[in-house]
Structure formats: C-alpha cells, structure tokens
Amino acid sequence: MALDQIVDGLSEVSCDVLVIGGGTAGPMAALKAKLKNPKANVVLLEKANVKRSGAISMGMDGLNNAVIPGYATPEQYTKEITIANDGIVDQKAVYKYAQNCYKIIEELDSFGIRFLKNENGDYAVKKVHHIGTYVLPMPNGETVKKALYRQLRRARILISNRYMATRLLKSSDGRIAGAISVNTRTAEILVIKAKAVILCMGAAGRLGLPTSGYMFGTYENAANSGDGYAMAYHAGAALANLECYQINPLIKDYNGPACAYVAGPFGAFTANNEGSRFIECDYWSGQMMLEFYNELLSGKGPVFLQLKHLHPDTISEIESTLHKVERPTRGLFQQGRGVDYRNESIEMHISEIGFCSGHSASGVFVDDNARTTVPGLYAAGDMASVPHNYMLGAFTNGSVAGIDAMEFADSHDFAEFDAADVANERDRVLAPTKREDGIPPNQVEYKTRRLVNDYLQPPKVTRKYELGMRRLAETREDMQEHMIARNAHELLRALEVQSIMDCADMAVHASLYREESRWGLYHWRTDFPEKDNENWFCHTLLSKQNGKMTSEKRAVEPYVVPIADDEKDLYDKQRIRATA
Amino acid sequence: MPLASYQTSVPVVVDDAKCIADKGCTVCVDVCPLDVLRISDMSGKAYMAYDECWYCMPCEADCPTGAVTVNIPYLLR
Numbered sequence: 001m002a003l004d005q006i007v008d009g010l011s012e013v014s015c016d017v018l019v020i021g022g023g024t025a026g027p028m029a030a031l032k033a034k035l036k037n038p039k040a041n042v043v044l045l046e047k048a049n050v051k052r053s054g055a056i057s058m059g060m061d062g063l064n065n066a067v068i069p070g071y072a073t074p075e076q077y078t079k080e081i082t083i084a085n086d087g088i089v090d091q092k093a094v095y096k097y098a099q100n101c102y103k104i105i106e107e108l109d110s111f112g113i114r115f116l117k118n119e120n121g122d123y124a125v126k127k128v129h130h131i132g133t134y135v136l137p138m139p140n141g142e143t144v145k146k147a148l149y150r151q152l153r154r155a156r157i158l159i160s161n162r163y164m165a166t167r168l169l170k171s172s173d174g175r176i177a178g179a180i181s182v183n184t185r186t187a188e189i190l191v192i193k194a195k196a197v198i199l200c201m202g203a204a205g206r207l208g209l210p211t212s213g214y215m216f217g218t219y220e221n222a223a224n225s226g227d228g229y230a231m232a233y234h235a236g237a238a239l240a241n242l243e244c245y246q247i248n249p250l251i252k253d254y255n256g257p258a259c260a261y262v263a264g265p266f267g268a269f270t271a272n273n274e275g276s277r278f279i280e281c282d283y284w285s286g287q288m289m290l291e292f293y294n295e296l297l298s299g300k301g302p303v304f305l306q307l308k309h310l311h312p313d314t315i316s317e318i319e320s321t322l323h324k325v326e327r328p329t330r331g332l333f334q335q336g337r338g339v340d341y342r343n344e345s346i347e348m349h350i351s352e353i354g355f356c357s358g359h360s361a362s363g364v365f366v367d368d369n370a371r372t373t374v375p376g377l378y379a380a381g382d383m384a385s386v387p388h389n390y391m392l393g394a395f396t397n398g399s400v401a402g403i404d405a406m407e408f409a410d411s412h413d414f415a416e417f418d419a420a421d422v423a424n425e426r427d428r429v430l431a432p433t434k435r436e437d438g439i440p441p442n443q444v445e446y447k448t449r450r451l452v453n454d455y456l457q458p459p460k461v462t463r464k465y466e467l468g469m470r471r472l473a474e475t476r477e478d479m480q481e482h483m484i485a486r487n488a489h490e491l492l493r494a495l496e497v498q499s500i501m502d503c504a505d506m507a508v509h510a511s512l513y514r515e516e517s518r519w520g521l522y523h524w525r526t527d528f529p530e531k532d533n534e535n536w537f538c539h540t541l542l543s544k545q546n547g548k549m550t551s552e553k554r555a556v557e558p559y560v561v562p563i564a565d566d567e568k569d570l571y572d573k574q575r576i577r578a579t580a
Numbered sequence: 581m582p583l584a585s586y587q588t589s590v591p592v593v594v595d596d597a598k599c600i601a602d603k604g605c606t607v608c609v610d611v612c613p614l615d616v617l618r619i620s621d622m623s624g625k626a627y628m629a630y631d632e633c634w635y636c637m638p639c640e641a642d643c644p645t646g647a648v649t650v651n652i653p654y655l656l657r
Contacts (some may be wrong), residue, residue, distance in 0.1 A: 003618060003629060024613060052611040052638035162615070184615060212656035215632070216614065222634045223613045253656040329635045333652050488616065489630060 004487035006433055008189040009188035010426065014156070015041040015474050016409040017402070018179060018194035020165045021044035021228065023054015023221075024391055025381030025398030026200035026567065027148045027157075028104075032402030033198075034155045037410060043192060044157050045181060047164040047492075048223055051149055054202060055221050055358070056391060059142035061262050061325045062388040064114070064128070066105060066136040067098045071125040074098035078561045080131045084285045084571050085361055085387050086518050086531070088241065088539060090557040093368040093386045093397075101396045105136075106555040108395065111147040115142045126265030130570055131284040135261055163190055165227065167425050168197060168235040168377065171415035176235075176376035178417065180321070180425045182495070187433060187488040189426050194408035196376045198401045199364065200394070201228025203246065203382040204503040206496070208352025208457065209449040210255050217255050219248050219351040220382075227495075228383040229355055232364040232503035233522065237372040238541040240365040240385040240554075242510035245458065245522045246356035249303075252349035256327035258305040263318045268307035271345065272300040279574050284359055286520030287574045292350055293458075293521050304345035315341050316476060350451075350521075353457055355503060358394065360522055361387035362510075365541055369403065370401035373543070376412065378405050378510075430493040431480075438484035447475050452504050458524045460511050469508050476501055510542050513551035590628040591635060592617065598647035599625040601622045608639035608648050 011096050012495075016037070019030040022044050030044040046053050077098040082089045109115065116124040116137040127133040138144075152159065162184045169177040169191075178193040205220020216222040223294060233239060249270070251258050260270060261283035272278050279291050295303055307315055319341060323331030339346065357363035363385035370378045378401040379385075381394035389397065401546045432441070455468025485491035516532035517525050539554040594608075601609075602624030609617045609626060615640070617639060618629040633653055640648045651657075 049611040050608055052636075052642070053613050057613050057634075057636050057638055161610075166628060210656075214653050216634055217653060217656050218634070221613055221636070222632070254652070254657065286604060328637050328641075329652060332650075333647070333657075336652055336657055439581065440583065492615070493632075575649040 002487065003357065004074045004185055004489040006488050006491070007186040007188050009186070011189070012193065014189040014193035014414065015043040015407050016194065017042045017196050018192050019044045019198045019200060020179060021200035021202060022050035022159065023052070023200065023202055023381065024056050024368045025243065025394035025401070025576070027152055028395045028398035029198045029200055029380055029402035030153055030157045030386055030403070031155055032399045033406040034157055035426060036403050036406040040406060042157050044152065044159045045163050045165055045192065046161050047184060048151065049161045050159050052145060053223065055224070056144050058328055059144045059219060059325045060137055060138060060391050061141050061259065061321050062137040063392045065106070065134050065260055065388060065392055066125060067101050067134060068105070068123050068125055068136065069102060070122070072132045072134055073559045079132065079563060080418050080569070081388050082127055082559070082563055083567060084283070087537065087563070087568065088361065088556055089387060091560045092106065092557060093366065095560050096368045096400070097386060097393055098124055100400070101392050104396045104399060111131050111151055113144055113147050114138065114206055124279065128261050128264050130332040131280045135265065136264065137321065139321065140323070164492060164495060165231060166429050168231055169417040170374070170422055171417055172233060173374065176374055177415040180422060181257055182429050182491070183488065184492040185488050187430065187491050189429070191422055193414055195412050195414055196378065196405040197433060198378040198380060198405050199228045199232060199383060200381045200398060201383050203356035203358060204229050205354045205355055205356065206500055207449065207503050207507065209355045211349065212255065214254050215446060219250055219255050220354060220356065225496035225499045226503040227499040228379070229364065229506065230499040232372065232379065233502060233506065233544055235374055235377065236544055237374045237377060238365040238543040239506065240363060240539050240541055242355060242506050242542055243514050243540065244286070244360045244361040244519045245353045245507070246360045246362065247353055247521055248284065248351040248359060249289070249292055249348055250351050251330065251333070252347045254330060254333045255351065256330060258346055258348050259322060259418045260305060263305060263307055264319050266303055266314050266318055267310050268318070270348070271304050271306040273302055275306065276301060277576055280576055285571050286360070286522040287571050288520065289350065289522065290520035290524065291574045296350065303348045305348055306345045307341050308345060312342060322534040352453065356382045357387055358382035358384055358389045360484050360519070361385065369399050371404065371405045376408055376415070429495065432483045432485035433491055435482070439478055441485060441497050442485060443491055444475065444479045444483050445493065445497045445500060448472065448504060451475065454502065456507055458521050460523065460525045462512065462527045465508055465512055472501065472504055472508070509549050509551060510540060514540055588631045589654050590631050591633045591651045591653065592628040592639060593649045594626045595647045596623060598645045600645055601626045605644065607642050607644060611638040611642050613638070613644045
C-alpha cells in the first residue's frame with residue numbers, strides 16, 4: 001500500500017463531553033469531567049498521541065506559577081499577573097486559578113509527579129518574578145505525561161488518537177453540537193456529536209518562521225499550529241487580545257528555553273556581551289522582551305544566559321534538569337557546538353511570534369468557568385485567554401472546564417446540526433486531495449510564515465501591516481485554489497496551513513485595531529508609540545460576525561484585588577539603571 | 581505545475597539491527613507528536629519518512645531496544 005494512502009470514509013459517534021487536544025489541559029479536563037459523572041461518555045480527541053502530545057511531550061522542568069501557602073497568596077499572585085499584563089486582566093479567572101492551583105499540585109503529587117522539597121519536606125519554591133515567589137522545580141518532571149496517561153486509562157476515558165478536529169458543529173440557535181475531524185493517516189472523516197466541547201488545542205506556535213529556517217524548529221511544539229484558535233473563530237467564539245503576541249527568549253538556533261527560570265534561582269542571569277546585567281528580572285513580560293530586543297540590536301548584543309561563575313556542582317545540577325526534562329536535546333545541541341556551561345555562556349535570542357496565553361495573554365476569550373462566548377463551548381490551556389497560564393494553569397483551568405462542561409452536558413440534550421454543514425466541511429477538508437496539480441502544503445506554509453516574519457513581527461508598522469495583509473490574501477487564494485495533498489499526511493499539513501493562515505489574518509486584524517502601544521515588544525506600534533489608557537485600557541475581542549472578521553472593545557472587569565497607583569508600573573522599570 | 585523532490589538529511593536515525601518493527605513494534609511511530617516516522621514496506625524497519633522534526637525525543641526515549649537516535653536537524657545544528 002502506498003504511504004498514507006487516502007481512504008474514503010465517514011462515520012459518526014456521540015458522547016456527552018468531547019475534549020479536543022490531549023496535551024496538558026485536555027487530559028485534566030477529560031479526567032475531571034468523567035469523575036464528575038462516571039456514567040457519562042467522555043471522548044478525548046488528539047491529533048497526535050496522548051501519550052506524548054503537546055507542550056509537555058517530554059515533561060516540564062518546573063511550575064512557573066505555583067501559589068503555595070506560606071510562600072505566596074492568591075491576592076499577591078493576582079496583583080503580580082495584573083501588573084505584568086499592563087492591567088488588562090479580568091482578575092476573577094486569575095484569582096480563581098491562584099486559589100485552586102495548590103489543590104492541583106497536591107493532586108499531581110498524588111499521581112506520582114514529584115516537586116522539589118527542602119529538608120523539612122516543604123515545597124522548595126524559588127523566586128523569579130518581580131514581586132512574589134512562585135517557581136517550583138520538578139526534578140522528575142519527565143514523568144508528567146506517563147502519570148497523566150495512567151489516570152486517563154484508570155478512569156476509562158475514550159481516547160481517539162490521530163484525529164485532527166477541523167471545525168465545530170453548532171445548532172441553528174448557536175449552541176455547540178459537536179465537531180468534525182479527519183484521520184491524519186487515512187483522511188477518513190469522523191463526526192462527533194457532543195453536548196459540550198472543550199478546546200485544549202495549545203498555542204499557535206507555528207505562526208512565525210524560526211530564524212534557522214527549519215519550519216518545525218519552533219519554540220512551541222510544532223504540532224501546535226493554532227487549530228484551536230481557527231476553529232473557535234469559525235464557530236463564532238470571541239478571541240481576546242490577539243495583538244498581545246507571544247515572543248520568548250531562547251537558546252539561539254535551538255529555539256527552546258535557555259532556561260532562566262531553572263537557572264536563575266541558582267544565580268544565573270541574563271547578560272549582554274560585556275557580561276553585564278541589563279534587566280531587573282527574568283520573568284517574561286512584554287517590557288522585559290522589549291529590553292531584550294533592544295539589547296540584541298544595540299552594540300551590546302548578543303545576549304547570553306551566564307552561569308559560568310557558578311560552582312561546578314551547581315552547574316551540574318542545572319545541567320541535569322535542562323538536559324533531561326522538557327527539551328532534553330538541549331544537551332545534544334550544546335555538545336554539538338562544543339559549549340560547556342562551565343566556561344561558556346549560552347547565546348540567546350528571541351523567538352518568532354505566536355499566540356499563547358500560557359506565556360502572554362492572547363487566547364480564546366473565557367470567563368472564570370472556562371466558558372467561551374458560544375454556549376456549551378469551553379477552552380483551557382495555552383489557547384484560552386487566562387494570562388500567564390503556564391503548565392499549572394492548563395491543569396487548573398482544564399479541571400475547571402471539565403467540571404463545568406459536564407454540568408452543562410448533564411442539563412442539556414444533544415443540539416441538532418445541519419447535515420449540510422458536515423457535507424460542506426468534508427468538501428473543504430478534502431479539496432486539496434481532489435486536485436491533480438498544484439502547490440504542496442510545505443511551500444504554502446513557508447511562504448505564509450515568511451510573510452508573517454517580514455511584515456508582522458514587532459515593531460508593528462501600519463504600512464507594513466497593510467502590505468502584509470495583501471501578500472497574505474494572495475497566498476490565501478493560492479492555498480484555497482491550488483494547494484494539493486497527495487496523501488493523508490500531506491493533508492494533515494495542508495489543514496494546518498489553513499489554521500496558520502487564519503491566525504496570521506487574526507494577528508493583522510487585532511494589531512491594526514488597537515491604536516496604541518502596550519505590553520512592551522508584544523504590541524509596539526510605531527505609529528502609536530505611547531500607551532493610551534484613556535482610549536485603550538480595555539480588552540479587544542475579535543470574532544467572526546456575518547462572515548467578516550470584526551474587532552470590538554470590552555471593558556476590563558472591576559478588580560478583585562486592588563492595585564495601588566505606585567504599583568502599576570513595577571513591570572515598566574525593567575532596565576537596570578546605569579547609575580545604581 | 582510539475583513537482584520536484586529535493587534532498588534533505590533527516591535528524592532521526594534508526595539502527596536496523598536493533599529495530600524490532602518487523603516483529604510488530606510500532607512504539608516510535610505511535611508516540612511521535614509530528615507523525616513523521618513510518619515502517620518501511622521493504623525492510624520492515626522504522627524510518628523517518630517526513631523531515632518535520634521537533635527534536636523532542638519521545639521516539640528515542642520510548643524505543644524498547646534503543647534503536648532510535650534523535651539528532652539536531654542540520655539547519656539549526
């Protein structure tokens with residue numbers, strides 16, 4: 001049989017709660033939904049394989065936002081995240097996360113995932129943020145996925161691997177009715193009717209092109225092509241603050257975390273080519289990223305993570321975490337370049353752009369119950385709008401989503417959808433397989449992402465954005481009329497390109513809408529260089545209305561935790577002052 | 581428009597002598613997040629069919645016989 005041969009087929013199944021995406025938030029959402037009502041059917045749909053999918057494929061080196069009694073309070077954390085996001089935060093969801101995350105840590109601990117403890121048996125939390133102490137190392141963080149998978153099997157969650165969801169189904173009154181998916185190895189269509197759907201599909205991490213030119217050498221797991229953002233958009237859900245891009249500091253070329261959160265608490269720091277510190281704090285914020293960007297472009301770049309001044313034993317300890325967990329090929333990469341942390345600093349750079357609430361704030365709009373603006377549709381993890389989520393946020397908000405979605409499913413029957421929606425989507429999905437001749441997905445993807453780099457990367461210039469919009473529209477036409485997929489695997493890539501293109505369009509639209517600069521490098525508009533609180537102290541919500549991309553303002557909810565005037569700009573003062 | 585294929589050195593290498601895919605093992609193919617590994621119809625062994633690698637390591641870490649090696653893709657090495 002030819003490689004990944006296309007098979008004609010369509011089947012339909014139904015379940016109470018459908019969770020799409022089996023990375024971090026998804027497994028927790030599925031587990032909590034099932035535990036809430038053990039008699040209900042919960043399906044976990046995954047484009048790859050739940051065993052090793054998502055951002056934590058090889059585990060995680062630590063919790064970046066653990067609110068642990070005795071070290072930090074929910075009030076303090078909520079304040080810190082609000083300030084780090086220039087105030088544009090609905091605090092209720094952040095506060096709820098901060099209150100619940102400790103319970104989730106204990107639960108993860110009971111699953112067999114271990115966290116660093118001190119000699120008294122207390123969690124050994126480290127300080128990385130500007131104000132509070134929230135970083136908890138995970139010395140055996142490589143076990144996370146295995147531990148989760150065990151729980152899923154025990155709870156009898158129905159797992160469907162290698163199905164890529166492409167569109168959501170809705171009833172005529174706007175309620176969620178299920179999803180359409182396609183098998184990534186056979187191109188067979190699977191329709192899943194569901195009373196509630198939870199999207200946990202990760203970041204839009206394949207938006208910009210890495211400077212290495214290797215398309216899959218992205219910061220985020222390259223499987224995270226923004227499918228969730230695109231699906232939510234086409235279902236009419238609102239997406240929040242997409243102009244607040246994700247840009248990360250990283251190991252140059254390798255494109256993975258360096259990782260200051262791991263090494264910082266041991267005494268490592270970010271330095272310029274003179275070996276001097278230039279930022280006050282390594283916690284990622286837009287302002288910190290702007291200082292990083294400025295330093296790279298000044299005569300004082302490159303930027304390094306410096307740890308050669310530390311004791312060899314300390315370096316070994318850092319090394320054993322960096323080279324074992326999260327991105328274990330970091331060791332291989334450094335070895336290949338002959339870099340030994342004992343005598344050489346790690347050359348850093350900043351990443352391509354993406355959407356990811358896990359590190360910034362761009363995501364499908366959700367309230368404190370993980371509900372989107374579409375009834376019965378939920379979102380959690382890197383693709384939902386709760387800012388600075390990281391892994392623990394994905395677990396905690398995934399848990400919230402799972403419980404609330406099952407309550408929704410218990411009180412609603414299946415919504416009816418129009419059979420024509422399935423037929424139309426099937427035609428759309430399979431269109432690239434019906435053409436004899438055309439452009440392969442890898443070329444459409446390269447061009448789209450190259451345009452993203454050329455025109456969309458901050459600093460954002462209106463004239464560049466307008467040109468970018470035109471070039472992207474031309475490429476979209478090629479994609480829709482001429483893209484070919486000769487087998488099921490190419491079809492998977494062809495569908496991902498369409499998500500990437502949708503995300504690029506949303507990035508342009510959202511960025512042009514907010515006529516001010518905010519979040520440091522993330523939304524630095526040269527035509528509107530100042531922060532404008534009078535007109536833009538608000539969220540922006542992007543959605544599809546009458547088939548058209550539309551943006552509107554949404555007021556920031558009144559704060560639960562008040563921020564004093566002299567605290568508001570704590571994250572603005574990132575640059576180390578010359579006269580200390 | 582005619583298509584051409586171009587050469588690329590792939591980062592994931594499988595030691596055929598150690599690989600037991602011909603005995604029915606599919607672990608590396610199953611766990612890959614990017615779904616780029618396949619079993620060869622000719623040799624019965626696993627190989628990298630698509631150069632779309634995140635150099636993430638599950639294939640190497642989960643292989644029961646230690647047959648799989650992940651290298652850093654050449655462009656970013």
